[in-house]
Amino acid sequence: MISFTLAGTDCDWAQGLCSRLRETRNLSMRLASELGPEDMAVQAMEDASPTKWHLAHTSWFFEKFVLERYIESYAPFDARFNYCFNSYYESLGARHPRPKREILTRPSLDRVLAYRRHVDLALEEFFDGGLAYAPESYGLIETGANHEQQHQELMLTDILALFAANPLRPCYRSPRSHNPGPEPRAQKWIAFEGGVRRMGMDGEGFCWDNERPGHEALLAPFRLADRPVVNLEWLQFMEDGGYDAPSLWLSDGWALANRERWRAPLYWEHCDGQWFCMTLEGLQPVDPAAPVAHVSYFEAQAFAQWAGSRLPTEFEWEAAAQTAGREANDLGSDALRPLPAGAGAGMKQMFGDVWEWTGSAYLPYPGYRPPAGPLGEYNGKFMVGQHVLRGGSCATPSGHVRASYRNYFYPHQRWQFSGLRLASDAS
Amino acid sequence: MISFTLAGTDCDWAQGLCSRLRETRNLSMRLASELGPEDMAVQAMEDASPTKWHLAHTSWFFEKFVLERYIESYAPFDARFNYCFNSYYESLGARHPRPKREILTRPSLDRVLAYRRHVDLALEEFFDGGLAYAPESYGLIETGANHEQQHQELMLTDILALFAANPLRPCYRSPRSHNPGPEPRAQKWIAFEGGVRRMGMDGEGFCWDNERPGHEALLAPFRLADRPVVNLEWLQFMEDGGYDAPSLWLSDGWALANRERWRAPLYWEHCDGQWFCMTLEGLQPVDPAAPVAHVSYFEAQAFAQWAGSRLPTEFEWEAAAQTAGREANDLGSDALRPLPAGAGAGMKQMFGDVWEWTGSAYLPYPGYRPPAGPLGEYNGKFMVGQHVLRGGSCATPSGHVRASYRNYFYPHQRWQFSGLRLASDAS
C-alpha cells in the first residue's frame, strides 16, 4: 500500500488530490487481492482485458502522461512496456494488439507489481517536490486517477466475464447473503417539465472532455420511471415472448439476437426450473426486485417497446439527475450487485446499481473540441456507433460519476452492469 | 410502357397521383433498358441487389400493400413470389436471404416483366374503378411510388457497383462529354442564426414516417459551406496524407480504412499518374470542380477534421434547406454524375449531386411512432448505428426529396453518391 505524503503543503485541495490518488492506487490493488495470478492473466474475450494488464496500463498512464513529461530525470521502468501497455493511443506509438493481451504472460505479475511500486514512488517524489500542484500536472494526475477508476470497474466486469465462461463458475469473492427480497415496488412515473435546459459541464471541477462544453438543450415535457426496470419485469418480458417477437426489435438487434441465440440477459442460466445469474459471488438466484443488468441496447430498446414506453434521451436523464439524490449503491457500498430500490418517493437509483442505456447516440456536444496532445484520443475518437449510458453502477468507484457523466458502449455489448429506466412523453 | 387512365375523375390530385405512378413505373423500365439480362441478374455485393430483383420487389410492394388488400378478387401473379421478393418485412413471412438474391436466376427476366405488367394492369383497373382515391389506398399508392423511386436510385448505384468490379469496366450508358471543367469556385461560408426552429414534417403532403412528427429543435448559430466539398479539395486531403493520419479519424474508421486499404474514395483508380473514377459512363477522369462522391461517413468526418471544420447536424442542414432553392442536378437532369456548382451567390447544391453526410445519428424524432401494420417496419427498425444523409443525389428521381427528407446509411458504406458539406460554429 502506498502512502503519498505532502512536503510543506497543507492546502485542502492539494491534500485532497494526494489522498484521492493514494486511495485510488490502493483500491486497484485491493480489487485484485483475491485473484490468483492465472485469473489475472487471461481475458475472457476481445472486449475484456486481463487484470494484470489493467494494473500495468493504469501505471503506464501515469508514467507516460505525468512522470515522463514533468520529471526530467525520470527513468521508465522498462522501455518495452510502452509497447505492451499502451491501450489505443496512436500518437504514442505501436502497441500490442488488444485481442491478444493475454499473450503477455511476461512481464509476470510480480514484475507488474514492481512496476506499480516504481510509478508510485516516482509520484510520491513528485508530490514531495511540490510539482504535482502546478495546474497542468495537477490536472493530469486527476485525469490519471479518474482513468484508473474507470479501469477498476473494468477489472470487475472483465473478471466476471472470465468466471462466467468458466465451467466451474468460480466466485470472485465469497457469497454473502442473497436473500430473495420482497416483491419489487411498483414503478411510478415522475413528470418533468420541458424547456431549454443547461446540459454538460460548465464549471471548474474535473470532468471528461466529452461532457464539455456546457450548452443548452431543448426538452419537451417528459416522464421518467422512478426506478430502473427490475428482473421481475424482465421475466415478464421473456414469458411474453419478448425474445421471439421481431416487431419489438431493431433490425440489427433481431439479427444478432437470433445469430447468438439470446434468450435472456447475459449471465442468466435456467437450472431446475429457476433462473440464476452469474455474479461476482458466483451463480445466484435472480432477485426479482433488483434492477436487471447485463442487457444490450438492443434488448433494452426491445423491452421499452414491449412496455409501450421508450428509453430516455441522455438529456432527459441528465435533467432529472441534476436534482436527484446522490446516494448510490456503487463500489463503495461493496454489494457488487444491483440492489432493489429503497422506500420513499422521488427518483431513485439514478446513480449506482446499473448504467442506464439512453436512446442517445454518443456524439460530440456542440462546440466540442478534444484536448490537444495524446489525451485528445481519450474520448473523441470513439464518437460513432455507440450509445450513451448514464449514472454509474454497483461496480463504479464512489465519487466517480456525476449528472453530466457520459459512458458509452456499442449496442450489442452486454458484459457491463448495463440496465435501463423507462421514459415516455408527457401528454 | 403502361398508361393508367382515370375513369370519370378529373380532379387535379387524382390526375397527379395517376400520372406520377405511371411515370414512376415507366422510369424503372427505362432505367433498365440498356442492361442485358445477365447485368440484371447479379449483385455486386451483399448491400446491392440485382436489377431484376428491384423490378420485381417494387411490383411485389404494390401487390402486397395495395392489390391484395383492396381488391378482393386479386389473384397474386405467383404465390411463391412473396418468398422471393419480400425484402425485410418480418410480419409478411419468411423470405429469400438478401446476400443470395442473385440465386434467383428464375423467375427469369421475362417472367419478372410479365409480373410487372400483371401488377400494372391490376393497378389500372383499380384506378378505373375509382377505388384508388380513398384516403388510405391513395396513401399506399403514393407510398409505393415513393418506394419505387428509392429503388430506382439503388438500381443505378447497384449497377455501378457491379460494373466497377468488372475488369472490363463497362459503361451503363455511352459516355457523354466529360470536359475537364475550370477550377472549382472557392468555397464560401454562409452564416445562419441560432434559435428554436421547426424541424421535420408538419404538413399534409407525403413524407416518410421518420420525418414526423414536426417538432422544435434548438440551434446554436452556425455556418455552412455554400457548396459541397469538391474533388480538388479531396485530392489535397489525400496529398496531405489524410489517409495516413490517425489523428484525423474516428477509431473504428481508422481500423476499417487500414484493414481495407482505403487510399481514395471508392471507385477511384490511379492510372498513368492521373486519378480516374468509375462512373455510369465508365472510367472517367476525376473532375476537380465536381463534388466528391462515394465517400463513407468515416472519410467525410476525417476530411472535416483535416479542414478544421465539422459536419453539419441534420437540423443545421434542414434549417438551411428550408430556404434554399430547389433546383437540383438529380436523375431528371440525366447527368448521372455530380456536377460543379454554378455561378451566383447563396447556398448551392443543397439538393441533388451528392447525398450529404451529417453528424447526426439516425434516431427517432421526439414522439415518433411507426405506422401500424407491416409498413411500421419501413424506417423505424433501422434506427441504430447509421447516420443521416440529406438532400438527394444525381441519381435521385426528381421530386423525391424535400428539406425534411432523411436518408441513412452505415458509417462504412460508400457505394452511394455520398459526399459532404462542411459546417462550423459561428463565433
Place this chain on the structure above:
Amino acid sequence: MISFTLAGTDCDWAQGLCSRLRETRNLSMRLASELGPEDMAVQAMEDASPTKWHLAHTSWFFEKFVLERYIESYAPFDARFNYCFNSYYESLGARHPRPKREILTRPSLDRVLAYRRHVDLALEEFFDGGLAYAPESYGLIETGANHEQQHQELMLTDILALFAANPLRPCYRSPRSHNPGPEPRAQKWIAFEGGVRRMGMDGEGFCWDNERPGHEALLAPFRLADRPVVNLEWLQFMEDGGYDAPSLWLSDGWALANRERWRAPLYWEHCDGQWFCMTLEGLQPVDPAAPVAHVSYFEAQAFAQWAGSRLPTEFEWEAAAQTAGREANDLGSDALRPLPAGAGAGMKQMFGDVWEWTGSAYLPYPGYRPPAGPLGEYNGKFMVGQHVLRGGSCATPSGHVRASYRNYFYPHQRWQFSGLRLASDAS
C-alpha cells in the same frame, strides 16, 4: 454448330481427333441450350462457376495452349479475356478471382458465343492447314478436348447447385418418368486376389499426367461390392442414427457435419413424410434402388464404418476396373441421374452413375513428373488434402474416363455426383 473439316487427311486417327473435337465443342453448346442468360451468369457458390464462364474458359484454353502457340498470325479475340477466363494458371498471369466469376456479366453471353465461334474457326483453319496433326499440337488439342469434357460435367453439377438453391427448384430439363423402381438388388461381394499389380497408364493413348507413370502396387486380397451403395441403404443409415453417432465419423467430418447440420445427402429434402432429391429434372422422390449421390468423403467413410466395411483404395478399385465391363450410365445415356443396377452377375456400374470415393489421398504416383510449361499446373499442384474418386458419373461425357482415371475432391465437397462402393479385407 461447328464442323471441322480435314483438308487432305484421311488417316483414321486424324479423322478421329477432328470429329471428337467437333463433337465436344458442340456438346458444350447443346448442354447450355435450355438455359437462360441469367442462369448462365450466376455461380451458386465459390466452388461452382457460371455456365457462361465455362463456355468461355474452355475456348480460352484452346486459344492459349494451341492457337497462340502454333499460329503466328493468330489474333486473340479480346486481349482482356486472358484475365477474365484464366482459371488458375499462375504462369499465365493475373486472373479474375474465382469466387467472383459471376461479376463478369460482361462480356455478355452473345460475346462469349462469338468468342467460341472465333476460336472454332481458328481451329478449323488449323486443321485445314494440316498443322493440327503434329504430335505436340495433336496432344494439346486432345488435351483441350478432354479439358472441355471435364467442364461439361461441371456445367451440369454447377447448374444443379444453382437450381437447388433457388426456392422455385427449377428444372434444367423437363422431367422424364421417375417411376419408383423395384427394391434394389442385394449387394454381393466379389473377391479379388492380392499380389503385385500394374497400376496407372503405361500405354500410348491420351491420359492425364496424374495417371502416369504406370507402376506396380502391392495389393492384399480384398473384396468389393458388386454395385455402389444405394439410397435405400443410405436411408437405413440415417434411420439408424448415422448422422448422430460420432463414433462412426472422422473428427473433422463430425465437426463439419454438426456445424452445417447435415442430416442427409446434399439436395435431399424431407417433405410430407417422404424424401426427395433435387435433380436436373427438379425435385424428385428418392429412388431406393439408385446409387446414392452427393455425399462427401466424410459421409461415405461414416457409412462404410457403420456398414462394418471400408472404402476401397484407389488401386483396389483400379484392379477391379481393369477387367470390368465398360458400359456406363454416363452423359451419353442422357439419364442425367444415377440409375439402379441392371441384372446379371459380376461387377456393375464401375463406370458411370456416381463417382466413387476411395480411401486414397490424391498424391503423386512414384516417379510422377508434371509436364513442362503451364500445363504442369493442371493436376500436380492440387496433390494435397483431397481424396481420389474413380469411375465417372451420369454427368461424365462418354469416353472420357478409363480404369486409370483419377478424379479428386476435398473431403467436404458434395455437389458432384459422388457416391461410394464398399470394400473389405478378404479373410
Place this chain on the structure above:
Amino acid sequence: MISFTLAGTDCDWAQGLCSRLRETRNLSMRLASELGPEDMAVQAMEDASPTKWHLAHTSWFFEKFVLERYIESYAPFDARFNYCFNSYYESLGARHPRPKREILTRPSLDRVLAYRRHVDLALEEFFDGGLAYAPESYGLIETGANHEQQHQELMLTDILALFAANPLRPCYRSPRSHNPGPEPRAQKWIAFEGGVRRMGMDGEGFCWDNERPGHEALLAPFRLADRPVVNLEWLQFMEDGGYDAPSLWLSDGWALANRERWRAPLYWEHCDGQWFCMTLEGLQPVDPAAPVAHVSYFEAQAFAQWAGSRLPTEFEWEAAAQTAGREANDLGSDALRPLPAGAGAGMKQMFGDVWEWTGSAYLPYPGYRPPAGPLGEYNGKFMVGQHVLRGGSCATPSGHVRASYRNYFYPHQRWQFSGLRLASDAS
C-alpha cells in the same frame, strides 16, 4: 516428485513399467518448473494448450482409463474435471471447447498440482496392490505414460509458441552457448534397394494402434539424404525466391503462404541484416548447419521441388530407419533445439532433432482396426487431411519413438519442430 514402489514384485518388466511411469510423471513436473503460473495458464493459439491444461489432462487420462476402471473404490478428485480436461473423447461426454482452454484459470495451478498428486497416489496404491501388472491394466498404464510423453513435447512447443508471440521474447530457460557452428557438411545421397518390405509393428512391444497391423509394402529403389535439410540450404531457397515462386508450391500452400505472408520459417525474424529464430532459449541467430525447423508441409514440399527432389514416402523413411542408428538429439539430450549433424558416414539424425515431413497422407494401414472403447478415438478418427511425420525431434522424450512411429499434422501447421529430409528416385 513421486516415487512408485513395488510391493512384492521384482520381475524386470514390472520394475520397468513402474520406473518409466515414475520418470514420466516427474518429467512433466520438471518441464514446468521454470514457468510462472501465468505462463502455464495461457494458450498461444487454438492449436496449443496451456501448460496447466497439459498437466491436468495427462492426469485425467490415468484417472479415466485406469483408476476409475480398475479401482472400485476410487473417488475422482473432482467430478467436474471430466468436463474440463477431456480432450476430444466423444464417448466420454461433453467437454470444454479446445480453443477456450485458457478460460480455465480455475482450477488454479495449485489445485491441478494437487490433482496430479491425488492421481499419483492412487497409481502408487494400484502398483502396491499388484493390480497394475494384469495385461490389460499394464497396457493402459503404458498407454498413459506414452500419452503423457506426447504431451511433454506439446508442452514445449506450446510454450515456445506463447513466448514467440510475446513482444518481450522471453526465454523458457537461460540461453546456453549458441556458438555459430562451422559450415554444414555437404548432403550425401544414400541409395536403398526396392522390393517388398515389412512395415509397421508386428511384434509385442508397445506401439500405437496406427502402427498396426504390420504389413508389406512395395518400394521402388530410392535414395535418401543422409541428413535433414539445414538452415543454410533454407536460406538459399529464400534468397532464390522460394517464397515468391508459385511454380514450386502446391496450390493450397501458395494461397495460404500469400494470405499469411510467409517469408521464412515460423519464428524466424530478420533484424539488422541477420536472421534470428525464436527458440526455447529466446531469440537466437539461425545456425546455418542445424536442421531447419518450424516449416509446414507446404514449405517442405516447395523446398523439395526447388531442390529437384521430393519428400520421402513414410515407407521409404521407415525402411531406412529400420537399420539406422538410434542415437538421437531428443529431449534427453537437453539441447532443446536441432543440432548440426555429427561426423561419420551413413544415415544421420533419423531420430531426434526434427520431425520429418513425408509425402504420405496419414491414412489407416491395410487391415487397421481402432481399439475397442474410448481409446478407439485416440488415432483413428484423425485419419484425413494430415501428413505423416517421422523420427521425433529435439523435444521428444527419450525412448518415445521408433522406426514405425507415425506422427501427423495438417499441411499448414508449423509450430512443431518439423523439418524435412530429401528423397529421390534411384535411377
